[in-house]
Amino acid sequence: MTAEEIYNKINNIKTKDPETGEGVYIILRDLYYEHKENEAVLYIQTYFKCDEDTAKEVFLILKKRLFRPPPSPEQIALCNAAALAMKYTPHCPYCNSTNLHRITTLEKAADTVLFGVYGNTRKCQWHCYNCNSDF
Numbered sequence: 001m002t003a004e005e006i007y008n009k010i011n012n013i014k015t016k017d018p019e020t021g022e023g024v025y026i027i028l029r030d031l032y033y034e035h036k037e038n039e040a041v042l043y044i045q046t047y048f049k050c051d052e053d054t055a056k057e058v059f060l061i062l063k064k065r066l067f068r069p070p071p072s073p074e075q076i077a078l079c080n081a082a083a084l085a086m087k088y089t090p091h092c093p094y095c096n097s098t099n100l101h102r103i104t105t106l107e108k109a110a111d112t113v114l115f116g117v118y119g120n121t122r123k124c125q126w127h128c129y130n131c132n133s134d135f
């Protein structure tokens with residue numbers, strides 16, 4: 001097999017480690033993230049029964065095309081913060097803006113007084129400053 005052929009096999013999610021059942025790509029990526037390049041090359045050699053030079057070539061292709069450099073702790077923290085913000089920041093369902101104002105009970109009451117049962121912000125919790133909708 002050529003390095004390119006082996007790369008295509010690794011890139012296929014169906015190529016799994018017979019012992020752990022884990023994707024070969026995942027195994028190699030983890031080894032790369034742990035800076036165990038020699039082990040990764042050896043794994044390719046063993047799995048695909050190729051010589052060392054071919055295995056090294058495969059690993060080079062993998063690095064170039066598949067693997068992204070491991071995330072730094074700062075990047076991870078940033079991602080987590082972004083995920084948290086996404087979770088807890090309400091978005092406008094109409095325009096997806098986060099420029100929102102929470103309608104207080106007092107405002108709701110005022111609206112009811114002015115417009116009676118037809119006041120349309122009564123049941124709404126948020127006002128969007130971007131598209132002026134209440135929801």
Ligand SMILES: [Zn+2]
Pocket residue numbers: 092093094095096097128129130131132133
């Ligand atoms: Zn909006």
